[in-house]
Amino acid sequence: RHESSLPSTVNKHNATLELTGWDPDLNGLYQCEASNDYGAQKTFLYVHLSSVSGGSQAGWILFGLLLALTISAAAFLFFRKHTKSPSFRRREASRDTPLEQNEPIRQSGESS
Incomplete structure (x- = not known):
């Protein structure tokens, strides 16, 4: 391209062009x-950049x-399966409890 037609997103530093935007x-x-004392060389580079549409950003x-949701759900299910849940057992009454001492059960209103 001719130097006068370079876009604003191109910076020229000596013999280097820096493309600063997309x-x-x-x-x-x-x-x-x-070119130098040994000869001259000319080469070409074609640059084609497509614009990034808002739809593709929304898709990403x-x-x-x-x-993230899938990974979170998988982690939750994994830890739920591999952690021991507390088990509740019925505690047996010891011999010192009143029921085991054969105390009579009093009706309400009775006095000793």
């Missing part, structure tokens, strides 16, 4: 020429959220 305005055929965001 902009379809950068598309085009670039030519590089070099949705993909990331679904991936």
